[in-house]
Amino acid sequence: MDISQLALIAALGFAGLLFLIAFLADREGRPRWLASPVVYTLSISIYCTSWTFYGAVGSAARNGLEYLTIYLGPTLVFIGFWALLRKILRIAKRDSITSIADFVSSRYGKSDSVAAVVTILALLAAAPYIALQIKAIAASFQVLGSAPGDLTGAAAAAPDPVVAFWITAGLALFTILFGTRTVDINERHLGVVAAIAVEALVKLVALVAVGALAVWGVADGPSDLFERMADSAVPLDTPFGMRWVGLILLSGAAIICLPRQFQVTIVENEREGHLFTAAWLFPLYLLVMSLFVLPIAVIGLDVLPEGSNPDMFVLTMPIAEGRTDIALLAFLGGFSSGTSMVIVSCIALSTMISNHIVMPLALRSPGARLQGGGDVRRFLLVSRRLSICFILLLGFIYLRTGASGEGLASIGLIAFVGAAQVLPALLGALYWEGANRRGALAxxxxxxxxxxxxxxxxxxxxxxxxxxxxxxxxxxGQAWLRPGALFGLQTDDALMHALFWSLTFNCIGLVLGSLSRLPNPIERLQAALFVGVFREEAGAGTLRGGAASADQLFDLAQRIMGADRAYDIFRSYARGQGAATEFPTVDDAFIAHLERRMAASVGAASARAMILSVTGSETISLDELVRIADETARLMTYTSEVTRKSDEIERAATQLKAANDRLRTLDRQKDEFLSQVSHELRTPMTSIRSFTEILSGTHDLKPEEQERFIGIIHAESIRLTGLLDEILDMSVIESGDGERALEPVDPEAALDQALDACLGLLRTGDVRVETARVDRAVLVQGNLARLSQVFINILSNAVKYNTNDAPVIHVESQVTADDYIVVIADNGAGIPPEEAQTVFDRFSRGRTAGTQIGAGLGLAISHAIVTRSGGTLRLLPGSGGARFEVRLPLSEAESLA
Amino acid sequence: MREGGRARDLALIVPVIGLFALMPPLVGLFVGGAVAGVPLILAYLFGVWLALIFVALLLARRLKGQAEARDESGSTASS
Incomplete structure (x- = not known):
């Protein structure tokens, strides 16, 4: 089999494996190891994309040690996690941040415009970065597929557009299937994290394998390698100048600001403690990845024909050495690097696009109809899927239009500079309380x-x-505006040129913009909450009461809670202290007390921040704080509107709760009914089964015994059938399904039908029937067959349960102004009062019934029929025989007549 | 200063020391020459890198222990 076909199969199989891992990880009760700090660290390793996997070797072959800068910057950031990453993580967790755009905008007064600008910037910066991955994957396919003699990796310079297109389409499908199966409220993707952790291991193993082949397979161990290195074209005496410094800072910025790094490091983080492990384990991962880059570059330059593309050494070097197995592993490593970057980038960016561009537009557009929760969910999913296609399309277009001749590393650096533009706003958000929205936007x-x-x-x-x-x-014609030499800055290094000027203008914009106006209250509040996120922790137990006077505290408190309440709090506390004055002595206990009271109005964090500022360990001046308080008071008036709304919601919730209770009751009744039904069905079934067993198991039965048993079985079968019919009736009537509509019918006709139907029964029981019937035609709403079923049921009960020696049934019908009434009475023993309550319940066969058969559903069915017709069926009180009254409202046609 | 304050200060200063060690002109001193066959600049860069990782490992353990201890005392105090 051709190696390129093998690679295709391996890639598809590997993708399948990743799906399986993601699926298993997303299930309930996922394995414990998924929540480990190691998996977290491995997921951060998506920093190492195709750029690292293929491009770092190319970069090393061209520029020597420069490739190390890309890994030294992130190393410094992670080693310094305590100052920066931990702070971002703490804030993001507290405020349920979903992306870097969300984070920055939330600090600058929850500004939509800041979020949109960050999103657009991130989207533009992502285009070259994704183009890089497509290019690398396409090139790796083509290198494997090229003629065995051609190891120059020439294909990598200009990837075939058809191959690149299909890879883009495949990535889009892969990412959509992977990343947008659900919309998670906190935007976490456990399955994706598990899959990219596996990919991180694959790329590490693959690169180490290729490196080991270079050091011990081609070279004769490290010492031989270093000798070859000295002779090779790899420049070890990289000038350590501006570019070296700039690239370390740039990569350090990128590890924080790239949307996908923010996603895995901050958003997907499960526990702050995991960062403590990643702080050293992630730099270690980077170190191991970087360790073998140089050997591969040296050996690649040695063994491959002159003019070979160094970006593909990882792949072509093993092929040249005849190790197709390692080449295949390297291919999978490169595939892992590319796919994991694309997946997470697209997830992070599509979240940002849908949350910060599509949603705000949809909410503002006049025709927006986004009410129900399901609607929004669907809308979000669709917009995310479209965003993913859009992002990948941008990458593809970028690949087709620009940059195709450049090395992988230099394309990636373009993206880095773009992403780094967020850094000043981010650092301002974390460390400068004066930074505001205008500055951030500028x-x-x-x-x-x-x-x-x-x-x-x-x-x-x-x-x-x-x-x-x-x-x-x-x-x-303005020479000073040339894009390659802004303000006359002549340099060969377009990257450093752009980095310098863009960050310079960025910082100037941030500083001047922020200083040009005072932050508004919400910005000030968010600033205090962001910059001072650890103040709460540090401040615990270190309150210094002496620094604030009671006057100052009262001034603050009355602005938040109103003068009367503040006065009450202060006076009652002063009394508690036994002081004669109106104001208490300020001590830690009183400050803690006041803070708790204030927290009820403005929230714990703000209360803490305000109190701390008065007690002296805060840089905001008291005046400013008082202004916050004034604004808060004004906001609280607006809040009353919100409170009214929330009352409405509460009422709706109460109604829902009542409905829920009702449903629960119905559910319980259904359960009871089911257990009754099974019990009722069991009895005849048991006797049928036992007699059948006797008949089939005993051969010397007397014929008459056989006959008797068969008779019993027959009778029981009939009873069973009757029972099932009744249950069916019951369910049909109760559910109303398949039941014919109500129509005006003559109840007298129904009564006649019933009397006729019961004729046989009445004769056998030798029952005398007395009737006193209404003498005119009547119309009620109902159904003829159902009504006569009701009467038959009552009549047959009157016969069956009548124990009198001379049974008599009295049937009397009459019409009142609104109703048609039938009373059917017998002269039997009647129904004992304790059973009168339950006579209409299902399966309530009278205890006095003795030998009578029947399921006990008859009256329940009758009751349901009459109720459905809008009437009532009840047992009239009184001694003597049972007296049932059926009362049906006259149909409208009748009452009008 | 309270116990643990030093570890926190060290956590802030270590990345700065790392940056200083990796910046010119200091790195420039190690260009050329070799130790035990290994080019000096490689030995220096990877050596600094490993040392930083090692220090971060020790610091992270120390600080994590403190953070957990504080969480524990915090939760018992509030319960």
């Missing part, structure tokens, strides 16, 4: 524009005539 937009103009667009349009003309002369 910085993001200024930095984003410079990035696009100096790096992103040149990469797309480079080689196109009009752009080249513009780049040469500058727009409008």
């Amino acid at each position: 910085g993001l937009i200024a930095g984003g524009i410079v990035w696009a103009y100096a790096l992103f667009l040149p990469n797309i349009f480079g080689g196109v005539a009009w752009w080249d003309a513009l780049a040469e002369a500058g727009p409008f």
